[in-house]
Amino acid sequence: MRRHGGFKPRVALPLAAMVTTLCAFSMLDPVFATSGWWYGSALAVLVVTGIGVALSWSRVPAILVPLAQIVGVACTVTAVYAPESAILGFLPTAASFSALSDLIALGFGDIRMNISPVPVSAGLLVVMTASLGGLGVLVHLVAVQLRLAGLAGMALLALVFVPLTVHHEGVTWSAFALTALGFLLLLAVEGSERSAGWGLRVPPSAEAKNTWASRTGSYLRQLLTTAHIAVVAVVLALLVPLAVPGMVNDAVFALASGARDGGQTVTTVNPLASLRRDITSLGDRRILEYRTSQSRPDYLRMHVLDTFDGENWTMSPVEASQRNRVDDQDLPEPDGFVTPAPDQLATTQVTVSSGTQRMDFLPLPYPTRNLAISGDWFTDPETLMVFSPRGEARGLTYEAVSAAPEPSSAALARTSATGARTVDSRYLDLPDGVDPRVRELAESITGDASSTHARAVALQNWFTSGDRFDYDLSPEPVPEGADPLAHFLFEDRVGYCQQFSAAMAVMARQLGIPARVAVGYTSGTSVSADRWIVTERNAHAWPELYFEGAGWLRFEPTPSSTDAQPSATVPGYAYPAEPDTSSPEGPGSAAQPEDSEGAGTDSESGETSAPVPGGNLADDFGGGTVVEESFPWTGVLIGIGAVAALLLLPALIRGAVRRVRWGRARDALGRSRAAWLELRDDLVDLGVEWRPAESPRGLGRRLENEYRLGSHAKESLRRIVAAEEAARYAPDPLEGRGLGSDGRTVRLALGALQSTRARITAVLLPRSLYTSRRF
Structure with missing residues (x-):
């Protein structure tokens, strides 16, 4: 019958699936540093939809549609990212596949090395276009061909877990609302098309009224x-x-x-006020004790102060969201940190004293990779602070597994000039009102330094060497209207760890080194081979500076004094690097100045780019591997898994249909109908002719005459036929308790008489899913 109206059902549902998929892309926006990453992916989804619509009008078997769409995605990726080596600019060749493989390897390297938001690169775009194009194929298959729109929503929901896993802000409300609206559109169109097929056929005269507006x-x-x-x-x-x-x-x-x-945003007592209270206390109460596998344990950090307002360092609010809850899984990966070797993991068991004042942030070695603790605790994914909006640590015992590789000074001397390529730029932010003399002082102190590491060490040593500064827990108040930082650096030069760490962090930012201030405790006092005690007097503040490839490293600018923290230590990497007298082997050599050969300069923009670490730099940083030369096994495994899941999806759906059908059969009539419909679908799957006008008895005779069924299979077939006849014509249906087993017997017997290809097709690509059916 000729259809009327311009907006036809077979076009509406594919378009709705396409719109829903494109709306879901918005959930990935926080993951990328720049906009426009989705252009290639959107083109791939458009190609998938176009192929699906075109083939739905033809006589091509429905099972070939997803295969043609996969080819379309491959051609789209080739046309966008490797057209110069393709036939006609879009048909893949061996050369184009080789070029795309190289880009995919680079893309997976970018994913592993960069933090979110990730800079957009050609390799990353290839990975995203291929992956999201494949998602478009899956959504079209499930929502359009199988008419299971709700199941397609589960596939799109998988995109939510990407930003929730790698980005500290997760999914924005606007993106989630847009995706939900697109999904509602898909459900509405699918429901309208399904309901349009109910009831009697509409006469042509009335059907002609079914215009685009009415639909x-x-x-x-x-x-x-x-x-x-x-x-x-x-x-x-x-x-x-x-x-x-x-x-x-x-x-x-x-x-x-x-x-x-209502505790999504968590605030706490001013960490610097707590610090001053502890170190100036007349007593020396025990805060905690711990046992550790390290012979020289590092500091225990509680708070990270990341914002400088011109006078004070403050901590940005942290958010207690469920995705950041501390559980049995590893804590988030720290920024820029190279994966340590197994022997560089340390276990620390901490017991907080019951007499400690309220402690809603945990003292932990940095970076902690795994934490075992009872209660409601959350982690800030960017700083790895662990906190609780409702509980406190007083009296608790917890165990932390931390990674403590210590890079060498020589390795740090070869790192990036700023480190800002892979860390949030806010760690370089300073207000406009900072006294300009502070920058001049920082530049004069580090004028002879040839690397970022050398500048950091020069700053630290300027505070600690000679007699420029005096350590005093009770410095004179800052005069009214004076700038506290300038007063400390140029006038008074008296203070304690708070002033020294704050001043060095500001000066580091002025030199282009990302910096922040950490507050916690020094390692304390050793009382046995593996047991340490931390008291109030061990409270401390120190600056953390970021080095690309090594992450956040602590420095110690507080000068030593009889009144200073006795357990404060200078890390081994915070000393000047030994000069390298050997002849340089390449750009990564420590003997070459960072601003000449160690950092590449773009000839068009004139901007300096960060050098790539050399082959043994990861070992210098304490373990890990260099990913640039490694084969992307992770990507290959993910791709194989995705293809396998796509191939097995029809079989899984067919099994789900069978379970749902039998699950609804709760009486004799239901069991009879389920057995008959299952027989129909089994015949269609195996390629056996199904004649809708044929009576149950006629079908039974035909199957017995055309196929050499065994006696057991014949009896099972006859019971199914008798049950269906009774359900249709008899006053009372047969009980039919064993009809499920009978159906399985007939299916296996008919399958054994088919070719191997037919049996495989029946399992992996069941034709019954593509035919009109009802449960």
């Missing part, structure tokens, strides 16, 4: 109905846990529980 109105009504159901479901999911106390702590309602407490 659009049907979609809008279905969209409103779907939206109402979705809103009610979301409201109930959030409100029911609040009204039923017994459900509050269940894992399913953890997000609602966090929202109920």
Whole structure:
């Protein structure tokens, strides 16, 4: 019958699937440093949709549609990223595959090496276009061909976990709302198309009235109905846990529980005020004790102060979100940190004294990779601070596994000029009102330094060498209206760790070195081979500076004194690097100045780019591997897994259909109908002719005459036929308790008579999924 109306069902549903997929791309925006990353991916999804619509009008078997779409994605990737080596600019060749393989390897290297937001590179774009194009194929297969729009939503939901895993802000509300709206559109169109097939066929005269406007109105009504159901479901999911106390702590309602407490943004006592209170205390109360596998344990850090307002260093608020809850998994990867060797992992068991004042941030060695603790604790993924919005650490015992590789001074001397390529630029921010003399002083101190490391060491040594500064826990108050930083550096030059760490962090930022201030405790006092005691007098503040390839490293600008923290130590890498008298072997040699050969200069922009570490630099930093030369096995495994999942998806869906059908068969009539419909689908899957007009008895006779079924299979087939006849024509249906087993017997018997190819096709590409069916 000729259809009327311009907006046809076989076009509406593919377009809705395409729009939904494109809307879901917005959830990935926080992961990338620049916009426009999605252009190639959107083109791939458009190609997938176009192929699907074109083939739906042809007589091509439906099973070939996803295969053609995969080829279309490959041609799109080739046309966008390797057209010079392709036939006609888009047909892949061996040369284009080789070029794309190199780009994919670089893309996976970028993913492993960079932190979010990731700089957009050609390799990363190839990976994203191929991956999201494949997602478009999967969504079209499930939503359009299999008519399972709800299941397609689960595939799109997988995109949510990318920003939740690698980005500290997660998914924005606008992106999530846009994706939800797209998904509601898909459900509405799919529901409208499904309901349009119900009931009697509309006569041609009435069907002619089914214009584009009327069909659009049907979609809008279905969209409103779907939206109402979705809103009610979301409201109930959030409100029911609040009204039923017994459900509050269940894992399913953890997000609602966090929202109920109103404690998403966590604040704490001013860390510097706490620091001053502890180190100026007349007593020396025990704060904690710990046992460690390290012979020389490092400091225990609690707070990170990342913002300087011109007078004070403050800590940005942290967020207690469920994705950052401390559990049995590893803590987030620290910025710029090279994976340590197994022998560089240290275990520290900490017991906080019961008499300690409120402690909602945990003292931990940096960087902690795994934490075992009871209670409601969260981690800030950028700084690795661990905190609780409701509990406290007093009296708790917890165990931390930390990575403590110590880079050599020579290795640090070969690192990037700024490190800002892979760390948030806010660690270089300073207010406009900083006294210009501070920058002049920093530049004069480091004028002879040839590397970032040398400048950092020069700053540290300027504070600690000679008799420029005096350590005093009770410095004179800053005069009214004076700049505290300038007064400390140029006038008074008296203070304690707070002033020294704050001043060095500001001067480091002025030299282009990302810096922040950490507050916590020094390692304390050793009382046995592996047991240490930390008291109030061990409270301390120190600067942390960022080095590309090594991460955040602490320095010690506080001068030694009988009144200073007795357990304060200078790390081994915080000393000047030994001069390298050997002849340089290449750009990575320590003997070459950082600003000449060690850093590449772009001939067009004139900007200096960070050098790539040499082959043995990762070993100097304490372990890990250099990824630039390694084969991207992770990407290959992910690709193989994705292809395998795509190939097995029809078989899994066919099994789900069978389970749902038998699960709904709760009486004799239901079991009879389920057995008959399963027989129909099994025949279609195996390529055996199914005649809808054929009676049950006629089908049974034909199968027995055309196929050499064994006696057991014949009896099973006859029972299924008798049950269907009774369900159709008899007053009471047969009991049919063993019909499920009978159906399996017939399926196996018919399958054994088919070719190997037919049996494989029946399992992996069941044709019944592409035919009109009802449960």
